[in-house]
Amino acid sequence: MQTKAKILVLIPCYNEEANIVKTVERLRELCPQVDYLVINDCSTDRSAALLKEHGYEYLDLPVNLGIGGGVQCGYVYAVANDYDVTVQMDGDGQHDPAYLMDIVTPVLNGELDMCIGSRFIRHEGFQTSFMRRVGIRFLSGMIFLLCGQRLLDVTSGFRATGRAMTAYFARNYAADYPEPESNLAACLAGFRVGEAPVIMQERQGGVSSISSFKSAYYMIKVSLSLIIDRLSIKKIHYRS
Incomplete structure (x- = not known):
């Protein structure tokens, strides 16, 4: 799909030396019309060196902010550079740029303020583990x-x-494992949030930030955070 809209793809990166080059190259191959920014969150492997060697567009954070803080830096960058649509895409190879315009189009058409790429609409491709699906x-x-x-x-x-x-995410974004919390915050703030079917791949290399040991902790923490967010955020409308 050809579009004159300014689109920025944010790619958070922490120790993704096994995946980041393949991820960026596939994005550039399939979506040459979009800009991208890799956000290197103080990786301790060769991620930063690979980004520099390949001449990629990247932001090298001076301190480790975690996934939430790193992505929020990207949203601040998107606002400052006047992008029409901002896309978040993981650096581990799970998110296929072939479906990028599937989630961008509802936003460009004014149907949604945020469109999430969902594995669970058509149940195709990698569906993650049984326990994670339960969670x-x-x-x-x-x-x-x-x-x-x-x-x-x-x-x-x-x-x-x-x-x-x-712009809302540039000002307000959860720090740890932010997707569920930011989804709730967006809905409570009156934004139109929906999903589009995509096919995801299994992580292509490296180690997930959420290990089996951390899964229970993750569930407890996010559940409590969601409840606290609902108690503290009044349902109001930011969208103009």
């Missing part, structure tokens, strides 16, 4: 109870935001 369904149910919005793939980091949503 995702639980969080999906929590978000529905807390704001009335049904979202299936609430932990998906593959999503596109319009100008207003991007």
Whole structure:
């Protein structure tokens, strides 16, 4: 799809030396019309060296901010450089740029303020482990109870935001494992949030930030955070 809109793809990167080059090259091959920014969050492997060697566009953070802080830096950059749509795409090879315009188009058409790439609409491709699917369904149910919005793939980091949503995230973004919390915050703030079907791949290399040991901790922490967010955030409308 050809478009004159300014689109920026944010690629958070922490110790992704096994994946980052393949991820960026596939994006450049399939979506040459978009800009991209790799956000290197103080990687301790060769990620930074590879970004420099290949001449990629990247932001080298001076301190480790975690996934939330790193992505928020990208949203600040997108606002400062006047992008129409900002896309978040993981650096581990799971998110296929072949589906990038599938999540961008509803935002460009004014149908949604944020469109999430969802594995669970058509149930094609890599569906993650059984226990993680159970956890995702639980969080999906929590978000529905807390704001009335049904979202299936609430932990998906593959999503596109319009100008207003991007500006909101530049000011307000959860620090740790932010997708479920930011989904709830966006809904409570009156933004139009929806999903589009995508096919994801299994991580192509490296180690996930959420290990089996951390999964229980993750579920407890995110569940409590969602409840606290709902108690502290009034349902108001930021979208103009």
